[in-house]
Amino acid sequence: MTFPVVGMVGGGQLARMTHEAGIPLGIRFKLLSDTPQDSAAQVVSDVVIGDYRDLDTLREFARGCDVITFDHEHVPIEHLRALEADGIPVRPGPDALVHAQDKGVMRAKLDELGAPCPRHRIVADPADVTAFAEEGDGFPVILKTVRGGYDGKGVWFVRTQDDAEAPFKAGVPVLAEEKVDFTRELAANIVRSPHGQAVAYPVVESQQVDGVCDTVIAPAPNLSEALSGQAQELALRIAKELGVVGHLAVELFETTDGRILVNELAMRPHNSGHWTQDGAITSQFANHVRAVLDLPLGDPRPRATWTVMANVLGGDYPDMYQAYLHCMARDPQLKIHMYGKDVKPGRKVGHVNTYGDDLDDVLERARHAAGYLRGTITE
Numbered sequence: 001m002t003f004p005v006v007g008m009v010g011g012g013q014l015a016r017m018t019h020e021a022g023i024p025l026g027i028r029f030k031l032l033s034d035t036p037q038d039s040a041a042q043v044v045s046d047v048v049i050g051d052y053r054d055l056d057t058l059r060e061f062a063r064g065c066d067v068i069t070f071d072h073e074h075v076p077i078e079h080l081r082a083l084e085a086d087g088i089p090v091r092p093g094p095d096a097l098v099h100a101q102d103k104g105v106m107r108a109k110l111d112e113l114g115a116p117c118p119r120h121r122i123v124a125d126p127a128d129v130t131a132f133a134e135e136g137d138g139f140p141v142i143l144k145t146v147r148g149g150y151d152g153k154g155v156w157f158v159r160t161q162d163d164a165e166a167p168f169k170a171g172v173p174v175l176a177e178e179k180v181d182f183t184r185e186l187a188a189n190i191v192r193s194p195h196g197q198a199v200a201y202p203v204v205e206s207q208q209v210d211g212v213c214d215t216v217i218a219p220a221p222n223l224s225e226a227l228s229g230q231a232q233e234l235a236l237r238i239a240k241e242l243g244v245v246g247h248l249a250v251e252l253f254e255t256t257d258g259r260i261l262v263n264e265l266a267m268r269p270h271n272s273g274h275w276t277q278d279g280a281i282t283s284q285f286a287n288h289v290r291a292v293l294d295l296p297l298g299d300p301r302p303r304a305t306w307t308v309m310a311n312v313l314g315g316d317y318p319d320m321y322q323a324y325l326h327c328m329a330r331d332p333q334l335k336i337h338m339y340g341k342d343v344k345p346g347r348k349v350g351h352v353n354t355y356g357d358d359l360d361d362v363l364e365r366a367r368h369a370a371g372y373l374r375g376t377i378t379e
Contacts, residue, residue, distance in 0.1 A: 004293055005030055007065030009052050011038030013339040013348070014071035014269045014285075017277070019044050021285035027293070032061045039339045040071070055079045062088045069246060069292045070268055073100040074148075091194070091245040091292040092267045099242055100267040103175050104146040113241055115234060116261050118253070119178040122146075126164040132176040142177045143167045155211065180261060182253035186220055187272035188235035191247050191287040191297055198239060199287065199300045200232040201280060206251070206272045212348070213271045215367065216309040218279055218302060221359060223254075231260055238265070247288040249273060271311070271348075276300070278335045278353040279307025304355035306362045310370035312350040314343040317375025320350075327352075327369045334369050 003026045008015045011033030019029045019040060032048050033041040041047045050057040052075050059082070062068055067089045068080075080094035099106040110117050119136055123129050123143070133139045145154040145167055157179075158164045167174045185206045192198040202219035220228070235250040249270035251263040273284035282290075282298025290297050312320070320343065327334055331354070338350035350373070354366040371377035 003028055004066040005064055006289065006292065007032070007062055007068040008040065008044075008071060009058075009061075009068060009075055010071035011035070011040040011047075012071050013039045013341075015040035016043055016339060017274075017337070018069075018071065018269060018285045018288055021283055022289045025286075025289065027289055030061070030065055032058070039341055042340045053079075055082055058083060059086065062086070067091055067292050069288070070097075073097055073267060077101065089292075093243065093245065096242045096244045097267055100265050102146050103144055103264075104173055106265055107175065109242065110238070110262055113238065115238060116259060118142075118180050118261050118263075120175060122173050123176045125168060126161045129158065129164040129174075129176055130161045136178050140179050142179055144175045144177065145170045146173045146175050148172070153211075180253045181256045182261075183256050184220075184254050185263070186223070186231060186252040186254050186260065187216070187270070188231040188250045188252060189247065189270060189273040189276075189284060190232070190235045190239055190250075191284065191291050191300070192236075192239045192244050193291045193297060194245050194294045196240070197297050198236055199282075199297045200236060201273065201276060201284070201300045202302055203228045203231045204272055204275065210346075212311070212313070212346070214311055215363070216272050216275050217359070217363070218275045218307045218309075227254070227258070227260060234260070234262070238262075246291045247273065247284050271309075271351075274337070274351050275307045275309040275353055277337065279303055279355050305357045306359045307353060307355040308359075308362045308366040310352050310354075310366040311348055312338070312352060312370050312373045314341075314345050314347040314349050315374040315376060316345065318343040320373050323373050323375075327372055331365050331369065334365065336369070336373075 005028045007030045009032045016039045029044050030046045031044040048061050069091050077094045077098050080090050107120050133141050140159045143156040143158050156167050187206050188203050189201040205217040205220035207215040239248045247269050249266040253261045269284045276283040287297050335353040341349045352369045354362045356362045
């Protein structure tokens, strides 16, 4: 029997970890990467170096692949339609992926579905931003470029009309959103297969620092069963209505008055799901592989009462390997996942997972390990 070949566009850490999840299943991976040094290119045996924005490159890469999937959302939609016309399964497909590429398209579709969202609209210029603010509770408001933003990039917290000039310099439409009065950020992660089977992971709390995910707690502490179920049902409905195949992360705000609002969508494995590598029966990466191949999906239930993921960011201490002795000796249950990236200040270079029955203990262990690896904790 010939096992299928999954074509992964993008060579980052998500591709690296998805490839790792496919190894026990005997799934072969072919990678389209920007450089040989990219995270996944270091570990996948079949690597094509090329530009995902070039259709001829994509078509040549797709030869011999049974399905194409992604570790980012940036491949031009018209190129994906061309691949589908060539008979190559693309998962998620372009009709779904456009909602993760373009925040304006996403908001319009979510409005059509009646999904709860912050007040928003596309704005034309700084004066229009002021008009948007005055239509609600005034400044401050949030401005986002509709394409290209991630990890806090392409997002502005705007207090005055003069502050609103920078986003328009990017040359793409700008989306204005109300500043939501929220208590915390949540994420609902689900996986859906082509024939409609879907599974939902526990809703998690995602803690941000400077616009970058820092810590994820699974499940979200003190989240009511009703609101948790509402978040999971919302994510499953969005996936069905948009025709998502593979992993979908729905980033949410939990408001001070007890509602949830959709913040962002990501149609790929997601930082808020990294805890599943060690904390769930089937990880988000393994289920993404199963989904794009239309295999039966695995059990998403947690293995432990609590699992905490803490991102390891680069600091001024480049030799993280020397910190392994302390971290592993201090916590033999600690799970370290490194991405093979050069250490640069503020760059995501890995994450750690901890788990157990005492949330305070699990949180402390994760944060200590991530801080020690970065060099901000030295004892």
